[in-house]
Amino acid sequence: MAEQLTFPAESAAVLEPRLPPKLELQDATRSRPFVTLTFATSLDSSLSLAPGVRTRLSGPGSKAMTHYLRTRHAAILVGVSTVLADDPALNCRIAGTSHQPRPIVVDANLRWTPRRSDKVFEVCRNGAGLAPFILIGADASNLPAASVELLHEHGGKYIRVPSARSEVTGRLRFSWDDILAALQAENLTSVMVEGGGQIINSLLDPAYHELIDSVIVTIAPTWLGQGGVVVSPERVTDAAGVPLPVARLSHVSWHPFGDDVVLCGTLRE
Numbered sequence: 643m644a645e646q647l648t649f650p651a652e653s654a655a656v657l658e659p660r661l662p663p664k665l666e667l668q669d670a671t672r673s674r675p676f677v678t679l680t681f682a683t684s685l686d687s688s689l690s691l692a693p694g695v696r697t698r699l700s701g702p703g704s705k706a707m708t709h710y711l712r713t714r715h716a717a718i719l720v721g722v723s724t725v726l727a728d729d730p731a732l733n734c735r736i737a738g739t740s741h742q743p744r745p746i747v748v749d750a751n752l753r754w755t756p757r758r759s760d761k762v763f764e765v766c767r768n769g770a771g772l773a774p775f776i777l778i779g780a781d782a783s784n785l786p787a788a789s790v791e792l793l794h795e796h797g798g799k800y801i802r803v804p805s806a807r808s809e810v811t812g813r814l815r816f817s818w819d820d821i822l823a824a825l826q827a828e829n830l831t832s833v834m835v836e837g838g839g840q841i842i843n844s845l846l847d848p849a850y851h852e853l854i855d856s857v858i859v860t861i862a863p864t865w866l867g868q869g870g871v872v873v874s875p876e877r878v879t880d881a882a883g884v885p886l887p888v889a890r891l892s893h894v895s896w897h898p899f900g901d902d903v904v905l906c907g908t909l910r911e
């Protein structure tokens with residue numbers, strides 16, 4: 643029996659100012675989804691011990707909070723390396739929940755071959771989650787027929803997104819404007835961006851701060867040590883090349899959940 647989490651109403655209340663309107667009240671006429679950037683980090687700003695190593699950071703209280711957030715968002719977005727590393731369920735396991743978020747996997751370069759045995763499809767078949775929408779490059783071709791069929795059978799699909807080839811890596815990249823436009827087109831009016839490191843660091847680019855409505859970070863009292871997957875966005879400098887802070891949260895509040903503390907704030911005034 644999959645774990646069933648509970649999240650006390652009084653704890654939910656302290657998060658309320660940082661959450662999108664309740665799902666049934668969300669405004670589909672907005673021009674873009676409500677975006678919550680949320681993740682769990684160590685004291686040395688790591689998401690995991692190493693790329694591909696799923697690492698437990700959250701304690702039971704903050705883990706339940708993350709799953710409560712999943713009851714309040716229409717979608718949950720992760721990068722493909724998170725899927726390849728964690729085989730995540732990307733569902734909500736709050737006891738008695740009637741809502742499941744739509745998993746969104748950013749996979750511009752078709753690195754993931756979905757399999758029936760993947761946990762995200764298993765929970766979907768058990769009625770405890772939804773099948774993923776996989777964001778791929780607009781010109782992607784030769785989609786594996788078996789993958790298309792597996793997604794269709796479970797209610798998921800591939801979604802083509804305008805992309806540009808990175809001059810640095812040669813790989814296809816999406817702009818966050820186009821990622822959010824694709825979600826809006828699916829009437830997904832809110833999304834929690836959960837990671838991993840590359841996804842979070844790309845969204846923390848100052849060019850995208852106006853797209854982020856809320857930031858909710860779980861900080862665990864753990865140092866993971868060097869070599870982890872680190873949240874540290876690309877450096878920003880002034881005209882003279884002097885480094886500047888990339889981002890600072892405002893409207894900050896801190897909430898203890900067991901041994902962890904949850905930091906809430908916003909990147910917009």
Ligand SMILES: NC(=O)C1=CN([C@@H]2O[C@H](COP(=O)(O)OP(=O)(O)OC[C@H]3O[C@@H](n4cnc5c(N)ncnc54)[C@H](O)[C@@H]3O)[C@@H](O)[C@H]2O)C=CC1
Nearest residue numbers: 681682689690694721722723724815816837838839840841
């Ligand atoms: N502690 C936490 O809250 C979380 C931890 N994790 C951990 O993070 C690690 C995975 O993080 P990363 O290796 O950084 O991978 P990632 O999950 O950020 O995925 C990176 C991949 O996503 C795609 N991608 C990212 N940004 C894109 C863009 N703008 N356009 C197109 N494609 C884009 C690219 O294919 C890139 O290789 C895993 O070890 C996982 O356990 C993942 C999520 C949350």
Ligand SMILES: Nc1nc(O)c(N)c(N[C@@H]2O[C@H](COP(=O)(O)O)[C@@H](O)[C@H]2O)n1
Nearest residue numbers: 682697698699700708728730731732733
């Ligand atoms: N909030 C949080 N705390 C941790 O300690 C974590 N390791 C993560 N990881 C994220 O949650 C995904 C797992 O989701 P499921 O529980 O399998 O639905 C994992 O892939 C990361 O996105 N998050």
